Amino acid sequence: MSTLSTGTDVVVYEEEHVHHDDPNFWRKYIFSEDHKVIAKQYLITGIFWAMLGIAMSVVFRIQLGFPDADISWLKPVLGQWISETGKLDPNFYLALVTMHGTIMVFFVLTAGLSGTFSNFLIPLQIGARDMASGFLNMLSYWFFFTASVVMFASLFLQTGPAAGGWVVYPPLSALPQAHLGSELGMSLWLISMALFIVSQLLGGINYITTVINLRTRGMTFNKLPLTIWAFLITAVLGLISFPVLLSAALLLIFDRNFGTSFYLSEIYIAGEALPNVGGSPILFQHLFWFLGHPEVYIVLLPALGITSEIIATNSRKPIFGYRAMIASLLGIAFLAFIVWAHHMFVTGMNPFLGSVFMFLTLIIAVPSAVKAFNYITTLWKGNIVFTPAMLFSIGLVSFFVSGGLTGIILGNSALDIQLHDTYFVVAHFHIVMGAASAFGFFAGVYHWFPKMFGRMMNNTLGQIHFWMTFIGVYLVFFPLHYIGIAGFPRRYYQFTTYDFTSSYTDLNMFVTVAAILTFFAQFIFIYNFFSSIFTGKRSPQNPWRSNTLEWTTPIKPGHGNWPGEIPAVYRWSYDYSKPGAAEDFIPQNVPYSQTLESNLPHENEEIKMEAEIEAQNFNDQFDQPH
Amino acid sequence: MSYLIAIIAVIFLALTVLVVSRLQKVMKGVNAVSADGETRPEGNKWNAAMFLIFMVLGLIGFVWSYLHTEADFLPIASSVHGRRTDDLFWFSMAVLTIPFIIVNILLFYFSWRYQYKAGKKATYYPENHRLELIWTVIPAIVMALLVFTGWRAWSDIMSEAPKDAEVFEIMGKQFGWYVRYPGVDNNKLGNYNYKLIDAQNEMGIDLSDENSFDDFISTGELHIPLNKPVLLKIRARDVLHSVFIPHMRVKMDAVPGMPTKFWFVADKSTAEMKAELNNPDFDYEIACTEICGTGHFSMRLRLIVEDEASYRRWMAEQKTFLETYPDYLAKVPDNLKAKAMKYAPAEAPAVANPDSTTAQAGGGMGTSASFR
Structure with missing residues (x-):
């Protein structure tokens, strides 16, 4: 999928650097070390997985909304998983739920979002020729690609893919005799995730190294755009937490294949008592959520970074509270590591631990509130241009607030007793993490498409795509709160077994219809995206009149991004609508000495630093001997 | 509700019309550039x-x-x-x-x-501490x-259960629950060991512990007394399960190898709820909320809350495990045999080998689970 599509995009390289031979097709588009090509590879792979993942959710939504429907028409696609009477197989229902979660969280919102925009924007916005290691960057994508192939292959197994929920809690996932989805599908899941983690680590090391070492002249940390801050912090989060998931997965592999008892104890299954004693299923949950919770922020922070940039640009105002935004990013990132057990309040964990984790969890509301208020103040007295990117960013803020607030309920251990593993949780995290991050992804694509492909996406289609998706997401996930308050448990194939789940059949139907319509709305985006690559209007130099460095490159940046010297940076990236300035934006590479009319008093003092900034040039990779 | 669906269908239809009309505009190549080039x-x-x-x-x-x-x-x-x-x-x-x-x-x-308004300038307002x-x-x-x-x-x-709490043991398995009562004579559950589990002794009751002699098991329902602290001792024998009693606001995972617990006081009996909801078919229910495999969605167990008198009466009618499966007397250590005989049926078993016919005749407890 990705190879096909990336192969079609046309990048014309500038040829100033004669010592860099024009690479052949394979080196240029497939095994490319250019961060821009790798970003597009991530993007297109991510879009492929997103469509597959959402399509899966539509299938199980049909099961939940219309349990009596005859879905034989899906037989050509799902084959044996549709029974003779046209019903979805309960095992495959669980497989769909599991695959939907895994795909959306890891392959779409981690790799698709971070992979695309960290790769694309870090070098362009900090003023670097490329990533610190192009080779590791290429490896990172191809590890991800291999992980994708393994996961995709598992969908076609006779026994089906993994089906124990995306959290794959043992012993269910450890014992093939316990569950159809714990057979070969589970092994492939674990292999795929191990490869995926390697890919994330290679990518993360690269992002961190690049941001620290390859910033251009004058690009101090307090002048970095918030996007880069967010990507940097995300990469640090990933680097610390993903290895823990890898170890959890390895121990699970040992338990499955080599007879160890890390997670297994006192089990009697399929007519026999297993010899394993002394292990703890809870250990897996601790290890899993030690990644799993930071993962939420690995998914969300890049989206917040992208949004910060887009809201400032399109409000034509500086982001409000730049330092507070960084501080809250850091605060959220730090807290992300010490709240994991709020996923485990009712696992039998020591209640005292529950109190501690409740306290730490609710603290997160504070930096999150700061972010939300700062976004809103940025809009205040702005001059807002509703590009599709801006619309999606505003939508993100709405989701971030609406979904974040219910997190305060779930983080309260006393309330979590009733709501744990009900649809309330599903509603909460789909809004605050799923939809919010997806909107960050869309915002990023609409905003940086001109830089990626040198053409514009259709504005009107983008706006319509936004409204259908925004309304659709609220229609799908808002009612799920009600279903959750009524106590409907997650991952139920149908709700007919119990009296307490006999209500709300109509509400479930409503949610399913809304989900299907929202799914179809995404095809507007798909059409817009792929047709604009070839037939979109040609992009001007700086279509959004933005301050960041990527708009100083040629419209289609070639190898090395800037044809001549890398520009120096003199100011932060948020000088929008500065009083006294002629234009309503002043790019980062414009020195204060040229903007005397708009300088603030302390900025006039920075003029004497300019010669010094000018003189440094130790980070240009093209000037290094190699 | 169908008209609600109609409403959103209309919204999306309207949006689609908008798409088409806008598209035509775009096709015509309307260029939105004002005189000053902005x-x-x-x-x-x-x-x-x-x-x-x-x-x-x-x-x-x-x-x-x-x-x-x-x-x-x-x-x-x-x-x-x-x-x-x-x-x-x-x-x-x-x-x-x-x-x-x-x-x-x-x-x-x-x-x-x-x-956006042409000619307007946004307010430069970067911070306000x-x-x-x-x-x-x-x-x-x-x-x-x-x-x-x-x-x-x-x-x-989450505090410790009161000393006088009625103790019950609930064990999850694929796909159903087993409930063990501490018996009529003492409020103590006997020991268990997962290695003792077999086709009849589904909960692995350890009969070398005298506390287990008066224990009895049920699979279809859990009876608890009204207005009395109830302590659920929770475990699982195969994979993770989670005991969820929606009306009682009770939820706790059942973990193989790690017993958990939850105590609560039910203060509304099943009969009272039937009257209040005007629904003679009402029952409290226990569900599983931790994914446990194919039958996860169908692990229903009825919960019956009744006043203490009728609860005691019901208890007294139940047959102990030993009464149901007298063959297990063979597992009782010799020094406790006399004690155990009290809970066994009057005519002691002739054979020490438990066979299925005795089980069927003696019990009718339905321990041969309907689920695989």
Whole structure:
């Protein structure tokens, strides 16, 4: 999928650097070390997985909304998983739920979002020729690609893919005799995730190294755009937490294949008592959520970074509270590591631990509130241009607030007793993490498409795509709160077994219809995206009149991004609508000495630093001997 | 509800019409460049208006949908702590609805109010420390309040069960529950060992422990006394399960190899609920909320709450495990045999080999589970 599509995009390289031979097709588009090509590879792979993942959710939504429907028409696609009477197989229902979660969280919102925009924007916005290691960057994508192939292959197994929920809690996932989805599908899941983690680590090391070492002249940390801050912090989060998931997965592999008892104890299954004693299923949950919770922020922070940039640009105002935004990013990132057990309040964990984790969890509301208020103040007295990117960013803020607030309920251990593993949780995290991050992804694509492909996406289609998706997401996930308050448990194939789940059949139907319509709305985006690559209007130099460095490159940046010297940076990236300035934006590479009319008093003092900034040039990779 | 579906169908239809009409405009190549060469943002006006429309319709939808669905939220909790967490839940919800509405309104209103106007310049307003301090401190105070109330409720609910609590053991398996009662004579459950599990002794009762002699097992229902502390000892024998009693606001995972527990006081009997809901078929239910395989959605167990007198009466009618499967007398150590005989049927078994016919005839407890 990705190879096909990336192969079609046309990048014309500038040829100033004669010592860099024009690479052949394979080196240029497939095994490319250019961060821009790798970003597009991530993007297109991510879009492929997103469509597959959402399509899966539509299938199980049909099961939940219309349990009596005859879905034989899906037989050509799902084959044996549709029974003779046209019903979805309960095992495959669980497989769909599991695959939907895994795909959306890891392959779409981690790799698709971070992979695309960290790769694309870090070098362009900090003023670097490329990533610190192009080779590791290429490896990172191809590890991800291999992980994708393994996961995709598992969908076609006779026994089906993994089906124990995306959290794959043992012993269910450890014992093939316990569950159809714990057979070969589970092994492939674990292999795929191990490869995926390697890919994330290679990518993360690269992002961190690049941001620290390859910033251009004058690009101090307090002048970095918030996007880069967010990507940097995300990469640090990933680097610390993903290895823990890898170890959890390895121990699970040992338990499955080599007879160890890390997670297994006192089990009697399929007519026999297993010899394993002394292990703890809870250990897996601790290890899993030690990644799993930071993962939420690995998914969300890049989206917040992208949004910060887009809201400032399109409000034509500086982001409000730049330092507070960084501080809250850091605060959220730090807290992300010490709240994991709020996923485990009712696992039998020591209640005292529950109190501690409740306290730490609710603290997160504070930096999150700061972010939300700062976004809103940025809009205040702005001059807002509703590009599709801006619309999606505003939508993100709405989701971030609406979904974040219910997190305060779930983080309260006393309330979590009733709501744990009900649809309330599903509603909460789909809004605050799923939809919010997806909107960050869309915002990023609409905003940086001109830089990626040198053409514009259709504005009107983008706006319509936004409204259908925004309304659709609220229609799908808002009612799920009600279903959750009524106590409907997650991952139920149908709700007919119990009296307490006999209500709300109509509400479930409503949610399913809304989900299907929202799914179809995404095809507007798909059409817009792929047709604009070839037939979109040609992009001007700086279509959004933005301050960041990527708009100083040629419209289609070639190898090395800037044809001549890398520009120096003199100011932060948020000088929008500065009083006294002629234009309503002043790019980062414009020195204060040229903007005397708009300088603030302390900025006039920075003029004497300019010669010094000018003189440094130790980070240009093209000037290094190699 | 079908008309609700119709409404969203109409919304999406309208949007589709909009797409088509807009598309034609685009096809015609309408170029939105004003005289001074500055690109006028396309479609800014209707998008700004949409935010206002969305805000108004969203608010109406929120209130209407809440009123419409509220009737089917769980009925008033039937346990003491349940009412407390319910109050806390609705209190927290009320507190959180305030920022939910205010922040969303500000977001949409500002979007509309400060939409692009040619010649206007945005206000350069990069920071205001006092403002930021205010909205750091206020959420912090509200959080402190919520944490405090939540923590107090949590500590009380999770405290040690009172000494006089009735003890029950509930064990999850694929796909059903086994319940063990401590018996008529002492309020003590006997030991168990997963290695002792077999086709009859599904819970692995250890008959070398004298406390287990008067224990009995049930698979279809759990009877508990009204207005008395009840301690559930929870375990699983194959994979993770989770005991969920929606009306009692009880939930706790069942973990193989790690016993868990939950205690509560039910203060509304099944009969009272039947009368209150005017539904003669009402039953309290126990469900599984931790994914455990194919039959996860169908692990229903009835919970019967009755006043203590009728609970004791029901208890007295039950046959002990030894009575049901007298063959297991063979497993009782010799020095305790006499004690155990008290709970076994009058005619001691002739054969020490448990066979299925005895099991069927003696029990009828249905321990041969209907699920695989």
